[in-house]
Amino acid sequence: MLDILKWLGWATVHKYASEIIVANEFHNLTLDCPANKTCIMTNGDFYLDTFYPNAVDHIHRNFYALGGFLLSIMFITICLFYIRSWFDNFSFKKCSSSCACN
Numbered sequence: 001m002l003d004i005l006k007w008l009g010w011a012t013v014h015k016y017a018s019e020i021i022v023a024n025e026f027h028n029l030t031l032d033c034p035a036n037k038t039c040i041m042t043n044g045d046f047y048l049d050t051f052y053p054n055a056v057d058h059i060h061r062n063f064y065a066l067g068g069f070l071l072s073i074m075f076i077t078i079c080l081f082y083i084r085s086w087f088d089n090f091s092f093k094k095c096s097s098s099c100a101c102n
Contacts, residue, residue, distance in 0.1 A: 011071050016062040023055035024049060 009015055023077050029044030048055050 006029075013066065016065045019052060019055050020059055020062045020066075022052055026037050028061055 026044030026048050031039065031042055031044065031047075033039035033042070041050070
């Protein structure tokens with residue numbers, strides 16, 4: 001994979017939100033297996049260490065990242081609505097043939 005695409009993964013909300021959900025669901029979870037089958041993973045912490053290393057330690061960081069995304073989206077939205085209202089107030093007056101425009 002290209003390096004630029006790897007860096008784009010840090011700029012998505014899904015990365016942080018999914019890591020919070022997975023850490024919340026699998027931390028201290030005991031996985032039961034059928035009696036006649038062998039299981040590779042017997043608890044959720046082993047799963048987290050295998051596929052999401054340090055996910056439990058990163059929960060606070062992920063919440064701060066999601067809060068930062070929320071605040072930045074709100075700031076951008078407020079700025080765009082302000083710019084839009086400025087352009088709506090800057091309208092051209094149409095002149096009719098019977099009166100002179102000021």
